[in-house]
Structures are given as C-alpha cells and as structure tokens.
Amino acid sequence: MKVKQLVGMLTCLVMLVFAISCGDDEPSPSKFKLEADIDFSPENPAVNEEIALDASGSVDADAIGFTAEWTLLSQPGGSTTKITNADAIIASLIPDVEGDYEVQLKISNADEGVGDTKTVTINALAPGYVELSGFIDSDMTLENINLDPALIDYLVTGDVSVLAVLTVEPGVVIHFQEDKMMKIEQGGTLLAAGTEADSIIFTTANEEADLFWKGLYIQSASAQNILKYAEVSYAGNTAMDFNGADYKAGVGVNGGGNIKIENSLFASNKGYAVYLDDDGGKLNTFKDNLFVDNENGMAVWAETAASVDNTTTFTNSTNADVEIFSSSIAEATEITWKALSDDARYTVSGDIDVNGVLTIAPGAKFGLDEDVMIRVDGAFIAAGTAESPIEFTTSDAASALRWKGIYVNSADGRNILNHVTLSYAGNSEMNFSGEDFSAGVGIELGAKMAFKNSTFSNNKGYGVYADDAGGQIGAFENNTLTLNDRAVGLPADQAEMIDGASVFTDNANADVEIFESDFSESKTSTWKKLSGGAAYRLSGDMDVNGKLTIAAGAIVNFDENALVRVFGSLTAVGTATDRIVFTTSNPGGELYWKGIYISSASSLNNFDFTDFSFAGNSPIDFSGADFAAAIGVDITGKVSVTNSTFTNNKDYGIYADESGGQIGSFGTNSFSDNKRGVGIPADELDAMDGASTFTNNSFADVEVFGSDLAQDKVVTWKSLTTGASYRITGNIRVYGKVTVEAGASFKMDEDVQILVDGAFTAKGTSTNMITFTSSNIDGGLHWKGFYFSSTDASNEFDFCNIAYGGNSPHDFNGADFPANIAVNSDGKVTVTNSTISNSSGYGIYSKGVTNDFSGAAAGNTFTGNASGNNQE
CATH class of the missing domain: 2.60.40.10 (Immunoglobulins)
Incomplete structure (x- = not known):
C-alpha cells in the first residue's frame, strides 16, 4: 500500500510540473528593436x-x-x-x-x-573600364574599350556636364552610379549612334541592388544630338531641373533642347522614359523605338506630340504610354497626332488649347484625366475610318472618373468627328455664352462641328451640345448615342441637322433635346423621324418664325408647360402607318405640356395623321379669352387638322379663338378623354365633319362659344358621329345662312339663345331627327330658345326635337315671353314634323309669320311646355 501511495504521489507531482510547464505562455515579444543597415x-x-x-x-x-x-x-x-x-x-x-x-x-x-x-x-567590375565625372569641355570620343557587351566601358561616378561634342561609339556600355546624370549643356552635343548589331547602353551600375541613375539631360539645341540604336534603362532616380515643372526621366529634353531618337530601347525607367519640357523641349526625329516596363513611356506637349511616330511600341507602361500635358497649339501651327502602335494610347493629363489646326490620325486612342478639356479655337479634324476609329475616353474608367469634353469655339468648316468614339466625358460644366452645361462635345455660339459615323456613350450631361444662343452642327449622320444623360441638346434652328439613321438607345433623359429658342424667319427645314422610336424633347418654349416641317413618324415630347408658337408655318403630315406624335416627356409623372399656338394664317399650317396628348397644362394667351388647348388658333391664325387624335388633354383638343380663329380642313379626327374635344366660334362650326369621333370628353365634344355667324357665311352644320353633340355655351347670332344636317345634336347651356337674323334651316328625317336641347337636363337647367327676326322663307324646322328651352323671356316687339321657339313680329319660320317639349314657358310663341304649327297637317308634337303655344 505504501508503495502504491508513493507512486501516486510521484505521478501527481509529474503531472503538476507538466501542467505548470504547459500553462506557461510563449515569452512576450521584446520591447526593444534592432534594424540592420549595410x-x-x-x-x-x-x-x-x-x-x-x-x-x-x-x-x-x-x-x-x-x-x-x-x-x-x-x-x-x-x-x-x-x-x-x-x-x-x-x-x-x-x-x-x-x-x-x-x-x-x-x-x-x-x-x-x-x-x-x-x-x-x-x-x-572587371578591370579595363574608365571612370567619368565632371566637365567635358573639349571634343571627346568614348571608345568601345571592351568588345564583350557584358563588360562595361565607362563608369560615371559623378555628374557629367558635356560642353563640347561627345561621341559615343557603337557597342559602348556606360554604367551610372546612383543618381548620377549626364547633362548635355548649351554648346555641347551628344552623338550616340550605335548600330543594330552594336547598340550603346546607358544603365545603372548596380541593377541587382535596384539602384537607379538620374538620366540624360538635354539642354543643347544642337540639331546633331542623337540617340540611335541605344538603350536607356534604370534611370529616373530623382527629378531633373527643367524650365517648367521638374520630373524624373530617362532622357529629359529641357526648353530649347533638341534630340533625335531612333531605334532605341527604353526600359524600367522611373518617371518618364522620355520627357520634353513644356518650354520648348523638342524631338528632331523620333521613330522605331521600343518602350518596355517604364512607369511612363513619354511625356510631351501638344505640339511635340506630333513628333511621336506610329511604329514605336509601348509595352507594360505602369501609367501612361504617351502623356500629353496641359498645353496649346499655336495659331499658325498645323500638326497631326498619329495613332500609336499596338493599341497604345495617349494620356491627356491637362487642358489642351487648339489655336492652330490639329488632325487626329485614324486609330489614335486618347485617355483623358479627370475634368480635362480640349478647347478648339482653330480647327479640329478627327477623321477615323470604320476599321480604325479614333477613341476619346477617360484615363481611369475603373475609378469612374470623367474628363470634361471637347469645347468647340471655332466655325472652321474642317471641324469634324468622323468614326470617333467618345465616352465618359461631362465631369463639369463648360462655360458657354448661354447657359452652362456638361457635354462630351460642346459647341459655342457661332462655332460649328460636324459628326459622322461616331459613337457617344456614358457621358454626363449631353453627348453633343450646341449652345442655345447659336451653336451650329455642320453635319450629323449615322451616329450612335447610348447611355448618356442626354444624347443631343440644341436650339430649334439646328434640329434639322439630326438625321434619321443615327441610333439613340438608353439615354436617361432625352434623345434630342431642343431648348427654349426661336426657329428663325429665314429657315425652311424639316425635323426628320429619328430611328428606333427615339424622340425630340422640347424643354422650353419655341417660336416658329420660319417654315418648319415635321416628318412622318417623328415623335416630339414636351416638358411641363412647354409651348410652341407658330408665327411662320408648321406642317406635320404623317401617314396612316407612320404617325407623328406630340406628347408629354413625362406621362408617368402626370406632367402636361402647354400646346401649339397658331398665330399665322399660312396654308402650310397642317396636321395630318398626328397624335396629340397630355397638353393643356395652362391657358394660352389668345386675343380673346385665354384657354388651355393642345392646338390653339388665335384670331389671326388658321390650321387644318385631319386624321389626327387628341387624347388626355386637360382642356381642349383644338381651340379656335372666339373672336375669329380659323379651322381649314377638318376630317376623320378622334377626340377622347379630353375635357373638351373642340372649341370654336360659330363661323367655324361648319368645319366640323361627320367622320371624326368623340369619346369620353368630360365637358363637351364640340363647344361653340357665344359668337356671330357672319352675314356672308352660307354653311352647313354637320351631324357629328353617333352619340356626339355640339355644346353651345353662349348666344349665337346668325346673320348668314345655316343649314343643319339631319341627325345633328345641339346641347345649349343655361339661358343660351340662338338669334336668327339671316336664315336657319334644320331639316331632319323621321329616322334621323335633329335635336336642340339643354346641356344639363339632369340639373334642371333650361336654355333660352330660338329667336327669329328674319323673314327668310328658308327658316324651317322639320323633323326636329326642340326641348328644355324657355329659361327667360325673349325680347319681342312689345311684351316679352319665354319659349323654345320665339318668332318676333319681323320674323318668319315653318315648323313641321317636330317635337317641341319641356319649355319653361311656351313651346312656340309667334308674333310673326308661321305655318299652322299646331294643326294636324303640321305633324308636330307638343309636350310638357309650361305655357303651351301662342300665335298672335
């Protein structure tokens, strides 16, 4: 037992030690730190x-x-x-x-x-190289000391300033210690022309340690300066001191400097492999070079960008292949920016002012930094091809950054974008003479630009904007505008330039926006049908002073309360299969436009196969009373309307001013779900046809205002289609001659009177009677009735229903009485086969000449008349 106890105690002790040992944490990290340096x-x-x-x-x-x-x-x-x-x-x-x-x-x-x-x-290093530093102030040749290209010939241990001619033989290898530079001063010349077999190498003395030298700095303007079949690598350790801003570079050409660069390799350089100072650094010749693995290939300015050839290749540039800094092209300068090889592109990092002539070669690609703008005061010719389009886009699509756009302030007839793609512009507004807007291309007042076969996509604001005060579009053909806020924005005078072949898709707010503007008196032009159901959008009022035609199939949308005023002429003739549409730009928001106001009597004012809807937001300013209408015809105006529809208009589909607006041709129209279909004075009532349809117009189908029928008028008031009626809202005085067609229906407002001083013939048939009654029978309202003071023998009612008159007495010679039909002492009328009913006074009261209207031969029916009949 004691042995067992001892063993047990030892076991517990071992476990305790083990537990304590296992419970100890790893030693805490030291609070001290060492950092090795060699x-x-x-x-x-x-x-x-x-x-x-x-x-x-x-x-x-x-x-x-x-x-x-x-x-x-x-x-x-x-x-x-x-x-x-x-x-x-x-x-x-x-x-x-x-x-x-x-x-x-x-x-x-x-x-x-x-x-x-x-x-x-x-x-x-192997023995046999020569160290270089300091000044070279007499002509010197650097010979190829070691024929083995793996061995260096010269080691630059301090900055070298060249004040004379320095010739570097083919095959020479020059290594530079960290941050050391070779500077070709004014008066100096660098002749470094290798061969295809024996190139000249300028590189770091310690590539393995990742040490960089500073670069070749060209201050000299010598036309002989050359790098040919040379290699510049691992330069750009620190910035060079240029006249302008300072940058790192493999080769830096200062203001006034000049160099030829041919068949040379630039690799693994910090900053820019080649940099040209904005104060006049130049490339005398530049061709057939290779740029690999540089932070940036080249940095140039607007004019020197023309020196970059299309055979030099750029591979794996971290940032830019060829960067163009903010700069300008002088007024007398004509240059071309070539397409870079192998899909390399220019990066434009600052605003460019084109005062001279800039041509962009087919296939050129440009990435523009945030808010960068190209301003054209000279000529801008960007003419690509279908196979080699030109591209302008953001330099950083991944960060959703946008450039500003191309601002055109020149009317040069050469300005064109042809086979161009332009995207992700519109970062901020351009400063126009009129209102300021964002745009991919913005055309200033008096300036001009043509657009052909080009694509505008993902632009804020407008793809293309022409200043509302008078920017001009030279041509607009076969373009594609997609995913822009608004595709095109322009004044009324320029809308004719938009073609029917250009494609508009998924533009958030408008395809073609037309600003508040005037269509000039001198203009005669057509707004074409846009493709694929695209629409014009009028965002403000427009005055048509010239002759404007809207092509069949065109769709015109209007912003809230937008109004077209026609002082010249407006022709909108569609077809049965290609109708013209005028409607609101926002039906979902239940916004209404104002309408089309006709002030001119031109015979060209014509609407055929057109559809009007959601107009009538507010009253139009007429010579007489003001009303809201889809088409409003003033006292001086005239218009023809055929085969057209008017739906969901707040008030009238068509309104002719009560003092004399004129309707020319009128036929086969449709009016539905308006407050009133048509509103006209008596002189225009005969223009109404029997084929037009009227449905669910809440107040009236055809309203006739209180007015006079002129003495020279000989007219027929036609029967409207089944169920439709004329509604007469004011007194009508007939001085001319009226014939009422069988089946016509007239509803009169309270106390309205028809006074006949000329002639009035209303002859229906037993199956197609003519009706004259109250507009509000359910409301118990009565009209006043007919009053005859004419003795014309053609005054007649036959097969007519005349009801609910007699609201108040007629003005007879002598005592006055209320009646459905009142014949004064100087009057005459015949009444046959008619029903006279529900008068508040007399059915017929005559002081003049009548037939025996109460006799059986007359065939009349009298019912519900409060006072019966009277014939003095």
Whole structure:
C-alpha cells in the first residue's frame, strides 16, 4: 500500500510540473528593436579592390547594443574570397572574380532576444573600364574599350556636364552610379549612334541592388544630338531641373533642347522614359523605338506630340504610354497626332488649347484625366475610318472618373468627328455664352462641328451640345448615342441637322433635346423621324418664325408647360402607318405640356395623321379669352387638322379663338378623354365633319362659344358621329345662312339663345331627327330658345326635337315671353314634323309669320311646355 501511495504521489507531482510547464505562455515579444543597415564602399568596386562593409549605420534606438555577423551568401563562379572580420561591426571583402557578391548582415542582442538581417548585392567590375565625372569641355570620343557587351566601358561616378561634342561609339556600355546624370549643356552635343548589331547602353551600375541613375539631360539645341540604336534603362532616380515643372526621366529634353531618337530601347525607367519640357523641349526625329516596363513611356506637349511616330511600341507602361500635358497649339501651327502602335494610347493629363489646326490620325486612342478639356479655337479634324476609329475616353474608367469634353469655339468648316468614339466625358460644366452645361462635345455660339459615323456613350450631361444662343452642327449622320444623360441638346434652328439613321438607345433623359429658342424667319427645314422610336424633347418654349416641317413618324415630347408658337408655318403630315406624335416627356409623372399656338394664317399650317396628348397644362394667351388647348388658333391664325387624335388633354383638343380663329380642313379626327374635344366660334362650326369621333370628353365634344355667324357665311352644320353633340355655351347670332344636317345634336347651356337674323334651316328625317336641347337636363337647367327676326322663307324646322328651352323671356316687339321657339313680329319660320317639349314657358310663341304649327297637317308634337303655344 505504501508503495502504491508513493507512486501516486510521484505521478501527481509529474503531472503538476507538466501542467505548470504547459500553462506557461510563449515569452512576450521584446520591447526593444534592432534594424540592420549595410553601407559599403566603393559603390562599384573593381576586381581585387577591397570593399569596406560597415554595419555602424544599423538602428539601435534603445542603445541595448548588438553583435554583427557577416555572411557571403553567393559569389561568382570561380571565386574563393571570404569576408574578413566577419564578426566585427566593420568587415571587408576583396572580390577576386567579376560579378555579383550577395552579402548578408545579421545583428542581434542575445540577452533581449532581438535581431535583424539585411542583404545587399555588390557588383564587382572587371578591370579595363574608365571612370567619368565632371566637365567635358573639349571634343571627346568614348571608345568601345571592351568588345564583350557584358563588360562595361565607362563608369560615371559623378555628374557629367558635356560642353563640347561627345561621341559615343557603337557597342559602348556606360554604367551610372546612383543618381548620377549626364547633362548635355548649351554648346555641347551628344552623338550616340550605335548600330543594330552594336547598340550603346546607358544603365545603372548596380541593377541587382535596384539602384537607379538620374538620366540624360538635354539642354543643347544642337540639331546633331542623337540617340540611335541605344538603350536607356534604370534611370529616373530623382527629378531633373527643367524650365517648367521638374520630373524624373530617362532622357529629359529641357526648353530649347533638341534630340533625335531612333531605334532605341527604353526600359524600367522611373518617371518618364522620355520627357520634353513644356518650354520648348523638342524631338528632331523620333521613330522605331521600343518602350518596355517604364512607369511612363513619354511625356510631351501638344505640339511635340506630333513628333511621336506610329511604329514605336509601348509595352507594360505602369501609367501612361504617351502623356500629353496641359498645353496649346499655336495659331499658325498645323500638326497631326498619329495613332500609336499596338493599341497604345495617349494620356491627356491637362487642358489642351487648339489655336492652330490639329488632325487626329485614324486609330489614335486618347485617355483623358479627370475634368480635362480640349478647347478648339482653330480647327479640329478627327477623321477615323470604320476599321480604325479614333477613341476619346477617360484615363481611369475603373475609378469612374470623367474628363470634361471637347469645347468647340471655332466655325472652321474642317471641324469634324468622323468614326470617333467618345465616352465618359461631362465631369463639369463648360462655360458657354448661354447657359452652362456638361457635354462630351460642346459647341459655342457661332462655332460649328460636324459628326459622322461616331459613337457617344456614358457621358454626363449631353453627348453633343450646341449652345442655345447659336451653336451650329455642320453635319450629323449615322451616329450612335447610348447611355448618356442626354444624347443631343440644341436650339430649334439646328434640329434639322439630326438625321434619321443615327441610333439613340438608353439615354436617361432625352434623345434630342431642343431648348427654349426661336426657329428663325429665314429657315425652311424639316425635323426628320429619328430611328428606333427615339424622340425630340422640347424643354422650353419655341417660336416658329420660319417654315418648319415635321416628318412622318417623328415623335416630339414636351416638358411641363412647354409651348410652341407658330408665327411662320408648321406642317406635320404623317401617314396612316407612320404617325407623328406630340406628347408629354413625362406621362408617368402626370406632367402636361402647354400646346401649339397658331398665330399665322399660312396654308402650310397642317396636321395630318398626328397624335396629340397630355397638353393643356395652362391657358394660352389668345386675343380673346385665354384657354388651355393642345392646338390653339388665335384670331389671326388658321390650321387644318385631319386624321389626327387628341387624347388626355386637360382642356381642349383644338381651340379656335372666339373672336375669329380659323379651322381649314377638318376630317376623320378622334377626340377622347379630353375635357373638351373642340372649341370654336360659330363661323367655324361648319368645319366640323361627320367622320371624326368623340369619346369620353368630360365637358363637351364640340363647344361653340357665344359668337356671330357672319352675314356672308352660307354653311352647313354637320351631324357629328353617333352619340356626339355640339355644346353651345353662349348666344349665337346668325346673320348668314345655316343649314343643319339631319341627325345633328345641339346641347345649349343655361339661358343660351340662338338669334336668327339671316336664315336657319334644320331639316331632319323621321329616322334621323335633329335635336336642340339643354346641356344639363339632369340639373334642371333650361336654355333660352330660338329667336327669329328674319323673314327668310328658308327658316324651317322639320323633323326636329326642340326641348328644355324657355329659361327667360325673349325680347319681342312689345311684351316679352319665354319659349323654345320665339318668332318676333319681323320674323318668319315653318315648323313641321317636330317635337317641341319641356319649355319653361311656351313651346312656340309667334308674333310673326308661321305655318299652322299646331294643326294636324303640321305633324308636330307638343309636350310638357309650361305655357303651351301662342300665335298672335
């Protein structure tokens, strides 16, 4: 038992120790830190030249102390050298073979458990090279010292300033230590012309250590400066000091500088491989070069961009292939921006002012930075082809950044975009003479631009905008506008330029917007039918002073309360299969436009096969009383309307001013769901036809205002289609001669009177009687009745229903009496086969000449008349 207890106690002890041991956390990280750093010299040692390795620059912020341990991780084949004093802060190494030596430094403090390592690569150069630095002030030739292209010929250990002619022979290899530069000064010349077999190399002295030199700086204006069959790589360590802004570059050409660059390679350069200063850096010749793996290929200015050829290739540029900075093209300058090879593109990083002539070659591609604008005060010719279109778009679609657009302030007849795609413009508004808007292309007052075979997509504001005060479109043919806020915006005078072949799809607010503007008196033009159901959108009032035609099939949408006023002529003739539509731009929002106001009596005012809807937002200003209408004809106006529909208009479909608006031809129209179908004075009532239809017009089908029928009028008031009636809302005085067609129906408002001083003949048939009655029988309202003061023998009612008159007495010679038919002492009328009923007074009261209307031979029926009949 004791043995068992002892064993048990020992087991518990072991488990306790194990538990305590397992419960201990890993040691907490030290609060101290070391950071290794290696300094070595010389920067580019030669074989058998001692290299000092120095760790004293390592960071020991808390002064805890550290030990150093140097290790040679790799060395060239055949090398047997070792690090001397490998455990000292300062050690040394003597390279014994040309090539790269990878050295590692490890520093540590064992007590605190901290350390750090760093590795560098040191390139040992073979003997036989020459060091360069300082000034070259007499002509010099750099010869190819080592025929092996893997060996360097010259090592630049300090900045070199060339004040004379420096010739570099084919095959020469020049290495530059970190941040060192060769500067070709005024008066100096660089002749670096290699061959296809023996190129000249300008590069870093230590590529493995990722050290960059500064670059070649060209201050000289010598026309002989040349880089041909040369390689410039790993330059751009720090910015060069240019006349303008300072930038990093492999080759930097300062203002006044000039160089030819041909058949050369630019690789792995920081900043720009080639940079031309905005103060006049020039490329004398530039062709057949190769740019690979640079941060940016080239930086040029508007005029020098013309020097970039179309055979140079750009591959894997981090940012831009060819960047064009904010700059201008002088007024007398004519240049071409060529298409870059292999789909490379220009990046335009600042505004461009085109004061001269700029031609864009087919196939050229441009990415424009945020809010960048091209301003055209000279000529802008961008004529691509179907196979090689020109492209203008954002430089950063992934970040949804937009450029500003092309602003045209020139009327040069050469201005054109043909086979161009333009997208993601409209970042901010352009400053126009009129109102300011965003646009892909904005045309200023007096300026002009043509558009053919081009695509505008994803632009804020407008794809194309012509200033409302008079921007001009030279041509507009076969374009595509899609996914823009608004495709096109222009004044009325320019709408004729939009063709019927251009395609409009998915533009959020408008296909073709027409601003508040005037159609000029001198204009005679046609607004064409847009393709695919696209529509014009009138966003403001328009005055038609000239002769405007709307083509069959055109659709015109109007913003709220927009009005067209016709002082010249407006012709809208569609077909049965290609109708013209005038309607609201926002039916879903239940917004109404105002209508079309006709002030001219031109015979060209004609609407045929047209559809009007959702007009009548507010009254039109007529010579007489003001009313709302889809078509409003003023006292001086005249219009013909045939084969047309009027639906869902707030008040009248058609209104002719009570003082004399004229209806020309009128036939086979349809009026439905309006408040009133037609409103006309008595003189125009004969224009109504029997084929037009009227449905669900809440107040009236055809309203006839209180007015006079002129003495020279000899007319027929036709019967409207089944169920439709004339509604007479004011007194009618007939001075002319009226014949009422069988089947016609008239409804009169309260106390309305028809006074006949001329002639009035209403002859129905037994199966198609004519009706004259109250407009509100259910409301118990009565009209006044007929009053005859004419002795014309043709005054007659035959097969008529005359009911609910007699509201108030007629003005007889002598005592006054109410009656459905009143015949004054100087009047005459015959009444046969008619029903006279429900008069508040007499059915017929005559002081004049009548037939024996009460006799059986007359065939009349009298019923419900309060006072019966009277014949004095």
